[in-house]
Amino acid sequence: MGSSRALVCSTAFVLVLLSSASKDERIIEQREVTFELDKIMQEMQQPNSPVLQKQLSLKDFLDLEGQPIFGPRSFGGPSFLDYPVQFPLGRPTFDNLQAICLHGDRRPRYPDSYFPASGFGLLKRRASAVNKAESWFSTCCKGNQTWEREVTLCCATQAWEMSVESFCKEDSSVKDRQYECCSQKDSDRLNCFHKDAPNPNYEPTEELPVPPLPSTSNFSFDPNTCQRTVTTYRGKGKNVKRPSAPKKINIIFPPGRPTADTIESLCLTQKQRPLYNIKCLPGFGYEWLARQAKAINRIEKGFKECCKKKQDLLSCAVLKWRQELNRFCLGENGEKEDYFCCMVHERIRRYNCFQNISPDPHYNMTLAIEELSLHKICDTHKIIKKKFPVGFPLKSFVNHCCLPLSEQDKTICFLQKLETMSEDLCSGRKTTTPAVRRCCSAPLQEAPECISKILMDAITKATKVLRQEKKKICPFS
Structure with a gap:
């Protein structure tokens, strides 16, 4: 009678543990367990059976590491280890x-x-x-x-x-x-x-x-939320601390690796990609940025040479890209560049690293073409006067509107000057170009729009010339 009661109690205890284990979401090590019920019952009938001789506790159902030996997998369910x-x-x-x-x-x-x-x-x-x-x-x-x-x-x-x-x-x-x-x-x-x-x-x-x-x-x-390292340099007889103040930076580094899929875009947009003016950078705290800017300038110079060739264009561009990035990693004055891709010693993995972190790996993130507007006359009026004369002076536009005004005020200024100039051109007896005379022969309300088109055509041509004269921009926007 006592053995039967022990068997019932033990079996109930095991079932409780199994139910608890199925609900517990702790990650546990599990293994398959099989039950030979006949053998268990025979052992429990023995007078020296350990089940009859001691009170069962939770530890009896744990392995040496204190982990349950039962788990969901024993019943066909998915294991946490899966x-x-x-x-x-x-x-x-x-x-x-x-x-x-x-x-x-x-x-x-x-x-x-x-x-x-x-x-x-x-x-x-x-x-x-x-x-x-x-x-x-x-x-x-x-x-x-x-x-x-x-x-x-x-x-x-x-x-x-x-x-x-x-x-x-x-x-x-x-x-x-x-x-x-x-x-x-x-x-x-x-x-x-x-x-x-x-x-x-x-x-x-x-x-x-x-x-x-x-x-x-x-x-x-x-x-700006980061605490920046303070750079110490020697001034006149004393040490001076200059904090490396964070600034918004406009630079695309590293450039992507040239491939057969990107080489055409690389060459087509070569004139639109910027070069960087190193002189605009402060001397202290931005040496790292100067080194990146120099590397880009050298790579772009190499790409320009390669894009002029009709043969071996891709291999030429890849070679220039690798050479200049290796040069960048060597650093200046014998000091290796502390840039994480440069810390990869195996060359192929290093090149893959630069490619993987490039913000423009496919060379399609070129500078957006700015919307043409009358504002551009402030940058192009000299080129217009020299190469694309419009038949009327632009001095009044530049003197009155090309001032540090807001965009809205500039627009109002240009529109007012355009209307005034149209009236002067069409009501005066001064010699003008055939294009201006055609505008003046149109209805009065259409003359300003017609003259504006002449001016915009000149601005468009001058802007293309300005883009071709590729200038180095400052990395700080």
Whole structure:
């Protein structure tokens, strides 16, 4: 009678554990378990049976590491081990920043299709946190390659901290066991996440590149929020500290690698891509930007030579691109450039790195053609007077309207001057060009529009000349 009662109690206890294990979403190591019921009953009938001799506790159903030996897989359901998630991510540092940007496409992402339609809520929250952080890291690595390394690190750190806070907020909003790090506050919470990271160095773990996933949350980064390094230089007999103040920078670095698909666009838009004026840069704190600007200028000069050739155009452009980027990585005065692609020693991987982070890899992000307007007369009036005379003086336009006025005030000024000049031209007896005389022979209300067309045609021609005279622009916008 006692053995039968023990058997019933033991069996009930096992069923309770199984029911609990099926509902627990903790990640556990599981293995197949088989039950030989006849053998168990025979053993329990023995007088020395351990089941009869001691009181059962939860530890009797745990292995040596304290992990349950039963799990959903024993009953044919999906195991947590079938859907691993590399969580959490480690804190970005100067030591792992290069790997964060370089191996971004070789670390896993977790689309909705990765998990079953129902269940696995805890793993899905972790996967979502990883997806967010990796997407935001991409913004830091590719969004603006003109940032110095400390600003890129600042961006990645903000992205990581936001992903941690977002995860803890979501994790605490559901009736489930909260991730233990989320119970801590401020720096202790962040340190806890970093300590738990399975891949704190952000090494590549995927054999093939993984497709990026669109971020479900926006991440905006303002470089002005970062604490910048103070540059110390020697002045007249004393050390002077000059902060590297953040400024908005307009530069496209690195340029993409020329390919058979991009070489035509590369040459067609070559005149539209900017060169950079190094002299407009301050001497302290922006040496890194000057080196990037010089590299672009040299690459564009090489492309110009290659685009004039009809044979071996692609190989010529690729060679120039590689040579100048290698020169950039060598640095100046024997100091190697501290740029994360330059830290990749194997040449092919280095070139792939530059290509992967290029903001314009296909050479289709050329400077937008500015909308032609009468405002352009301020930049082109000398060229118009010399090469495309319109038959009337432009001095009144320039003297009265080409002043530091608002765009709206400039427009009003130009329209007023155009109407006044039309009246003077058509009512006077001064000799004018045939084109102006045709405008004056039209109805009175159409004369200003006709003369405006003559002026706009001249501005269009002069603007093309101005673009062909490619000038170096300042990287600061």
